[in-house]
Amino acid sequence: MNRVSGALDRLGRAVLENVEEMGKILLLFISVLAWMFRPPLKLRNIFKQMEFVGVKSIFVVVLTGTFTGMVMALQGYHGFRMFSAESLVGGTVALGMTRELGPVLTSLMVTARAGSAMAAELGTMRVTEQIDALYVMAANPVKHLIVPRVIAGVLMAPMLTVVSDFVGILGGYFVGVHILGINSGIFIKNITRLVELNDIYNGLVKAACFGLILSLIGCYKGFNTRGGAEGVGRATTEAVVLASITILISDYFLTAIMF
Amino acid sequence: MIKLIDLHKSFGKQKVLVGIDLQIEEAKTTVIIGRSGGGKSVLLKHIIGLLRPDRGQVLVDGTDIAKLGDRDLNEIRKKFGMLFQEAALFDSMTVGENVAFPLREHTRMKEKEIRETVADRLRSVGLTGVEEKMPSELSGGMRKRVGLARAIAMRPQIVLFDEPTTGLDPVMTEAINRLIIDTQKKFNFTCVVISHDIQSIFEIGDRIAMLYEGKIIEYGTPEELRASRNPVTVQFLSGSIDGPIRIM
Numbered sequence: 001m002n003r004v005s006g007a008l009d010r011l012g013r014a015v016l017e018n019v020e021e022m023g024k025i026l027l028l029f030i031s032v033l034a035w036m037f038r039p040p041l042k043l044r045n046i047f048k049q050m051e052f053v054g055v056k057s058i059f060v061v062v063l064t065g066t067f068t069g070m071v072m073a074l075q076g077y078h079g080f081r082m083f084s085a086e087s088l089v090g091g092t093v094a095l096g097m098t099r100e101l102g103p104v105l106t107s108l109m110v111t112a113r114a115g116s117a118m119a120a121e122l123g124t125m126r127v128t129e130q131i132d133a134l135y136v137m138a139a140n141p142v143k144h145l146i147v148p149r150v151i152a153g154v155l156m157a158p159m160l161t162v163v164s165d166f167v168g169i170l171g172g173y174f175v176g177v178h179i180l181g182i183n184s185g186i187f188i189k190n191i192t193r194l195v196e197l198n199d200i201y202n203g204l205v206k207a208a209c210f211g212l213i214l215s216l217i218g219c220y221k222g223f224n225t226r227g228g229a230e231g232v233g234r235a236t237t238e239a240v241v242l243a244s245i246t247i248l249i250s251d252y253f254l255t256a257i258m259f
Numbered sequence: 260m261i262k263l264i265d266l267h268k269s270f271g272k273q274k275v276l277v278g279i280d281l282q283i284e285e286a287k288t289t290v291i292i293g294r295s296g297g298g299k300s301v302l303l304k305h306i307i308g309l310l311r312p313d314r315g316q317v318l319v320d321g322t323d324i325a326k327l328g329d330r331d332l333n334e335i336r337k338k339f340g341m342l343f344q345e346a347a348l349f350d351s352m353t354v355g356e357n358v359a360f361p362l363r364e365h366t367r368m369k370e371k372e373i374r375e376t377v378a379d380r381l382r383s384v385g386l387t388g389v390e391e392k393m394p395s396e397l398s399g400g401m402r403k404r405v406g407l408a409r410a411i412a413m414r415p416q417i418v419l420f421d422e423p424t425t426g427l428d429p430v431m432t433e434a435i436n437r438l439i440i441d442t443q444k445k446f447n448f449t450c451v452v453i454s455h456d457i458q459s460i461f462e463i464g465d466r467i468a469m470l471y472e473g474k475i476i477e478y479g480t481p482e483e484l485r486a487s488r489n490p491v492t493v494q495f496l497s498g499s500i501d502g503p504i505r506i507m
Contacts, residue, residue: 124350132309133347136340137361138333 025220028142032150032216035143045148053114053149053215054156060109061160062167068101069093069168073175077182086180090187091194093172094165098195098203099259102165104251107157107210111243115218118149119239122222123232131223146219153215154208161207165200202258209254210247217243260285261306261417261449266315268301275301277473279315283466288443288450290460292495293470294504299453300344302470303419306451307339308332319417337365340410340448341419345426346402348394348409354381355390358409365413380408383445384438400431407438411446418443420452424459436462457496461485469495471504 076089122145125131134141169191176182221239225231266279275298283289283306293299304310305317308324316323324335348357358377362368368376377390384404394402403423410418423439424432436459443450454460460467461481469477469484469492477484477492487493494502 128345128350129343129347130349132304133341133343133349135309136307136336137364138336139360139364140329140333 024224025216028146028220028223029212029216031142032147035140035147036151038143042144042148045144046151049148049152050156052117053110053152054159057110057113057156057160058163060113061106061164064105064109065097065102065164065167066171068105068164069097069171069173070175072096072101072168073172073180077176077180086182087186087190088194089176089180089182089190090169090172091190093176094169094191094195095199097165097168097172098200100203100251100255102161102168103157103203103207103210104247106161106164107207107214107247108244110153110157110160110211111214111218111240111247114153115214115243116236116240118215118218119222119225119236120232122146122219123225123235126223126225127228127231141223146223149219150212150215153211153218155211157211157214158204158207161204165203205258206251206254209250213246213250214243217246260318260320261451262316262318263302263305264316264318266302266305266317267313268298268305268310269313274473276305276312279470279473279475281468281475281478283449283451285449286447287465288439288452288463289466289468290452290454290464291468291470292453292455292460294495295455297470298473299455299470300421303421303451303453307336307341307419337413338416339419340413340415340417342403342406342410342421342423344421344423346394346406348402348405350394352394353390354386354392354394354397354405357394357405358390358412360409361413376412377408380412381405383411383442384408385434400427400434403427403435404438407442411442411448414446415448417449417451420450420454422454422456423452424454424456432456432459439463457498471495 072093073089076092077086080086080088080092122131125145131141131145134144173184173187176187177184218239221235221242225235227234261283263279263281266276267274268276279302291299291302301310305312305325306319308317308327312325315325317325319335319338322335324332327335348354349360352360355374355377358380359373362373362376378387381387381389384407386401386404386408389397389401389405394405397405420439424435427435439450439452440463452463464481467477467479467481467484468475469489471491477487477489479487484492484496487496490503494504500506
């Protein structure tokens with residue numbers, strides 16, 4: 001009996017802690033919204049973060065996007081060949097990339113690269129008292145540190161998704177047409193027949209949501225770091241894990257609403 | 260003027276401050292001494308509103324900052340400068356940008372004026388031509404100097420020093436002590452220093468307050484402290500392991 005009540009106690013505490021954390025992230029989001037529109041806009045900071053989150057993630061996004069498109073074409077071809085429907089490979093790759101894999105994979109890659117860096121950077125600033133220094137100089141850390149990162153996340157995740165969609169389809173085209181011998185015209189025709197503008201648009205809206213999630217969680221974990229170098233390491237790991245899980249779970253609900 | 264009245268602060272079950280009463284005199288250097296982990300930094304953070312007390316008042320020029328909202332607190336903070344223990348320079352900015360930060364944030368100075376002010380403040384702390392360097396390229400002593408230049412950039416009325424000589428060699432310790440004395444004279448600010456470096460305490464302090472077990476147990480001039488018969492103060496200043504201070 002004691003063991004059962006102990007387990008229930010631990011479960012209850014874990015649930016309460018998670019609910020509390022979600023509440024704090026939501027409060028941070030509200031604070032970000034409030035500071036976002038309060039002048040002066042720190043444009044230099046925003047562009048710096050956009051470069052870091054966006055431009056510097058292009059390589060990894062191109063790499064993952066291309067190979068995802070390629071492997072989708074390969075897998076799709078073997079499946080569709082059973083029904084003599086190889087011509088559908090192009091449309092399937094394009095649909096898969098624009099609706100799902102483009103936004104999700106891009107966001108996961110950006111989480112691993114930029115979300116972790118946000119947590120580590122802010123965490124280091126916290127333990128070396130740089131955040132306290134901002135408070136002392138009457139400068140709000142949310143405005144200076146978090147708002148630029150969240151704006152960069154929300155704007156750059158969809159832009160990177162566009163790149164990922166494009167190179168993914170290109171990779172699929174290369175494998176489908178040049179390696180597996182599907183007719184080029186049919187491959188492209190099926191893309192334009194199956195993919196609607198709404199698919200691309202909804203994929204980009206999803207990416208923007210994921211950009212918000214990864215930057216907000218990265219900043220939250222970093223900003224609330226405690227306990228030196230070990231704390232920074234913990235915050236970084238927690239940021240990546242929590243952001244990745246949240247992206248995948250919210251992907252289901254966003255898909256259910258949109259499509 | 261800063262006045263702390265019946266200040267209490269606990270973290271969980273641990274009581275850190277238990278009724279601090281302290282008056283910090285204007286344009287003088289007050290050194291708060293006490294054991295490591297004894298609540299000196301916590302006390303300093305209350306003075307600038309980084310922590311809020313559980314009970315009691317922190318009066319800065321008559322305003323209780325413990326009760327202020329963020330906006331009003333920021334107005335009060337503009338009167339302050341602070342040198343952190345490890346200087347807390349922004350890693351992503353150059354030395355020049357670090358010193359210019361409060362000027363860009365709170366004044367409408369033109370870039371040329373900002374550059375001149377930055378160079379002037381850096382000269383005041385004995386540094387020239389380091390504006391383009393990154394904090395990571397500086398030694399510990401230089402970082403503290405740049406931290407001080409940033410703290411005095413806005414010509415504050417009050418400057419707080421969090422253990423300014425910790426981790427420095429004896430020569431650099433002396434240099435930083437001299438610098439605190441010289442800049443205090445030049446800019447005539449109220450200076451609050453927390454330290455456990457006995458040599459520095461007597462060198463820079465006009466007034467010394469001894470913090471022990473969450474209370475100020477002694478306050479006076481360096482001479483008064485030297486002549487103190489309080490066993491805690493005597494043991495602390497002599498660095499002896501025999502006495503009422505428990506070693507954990």
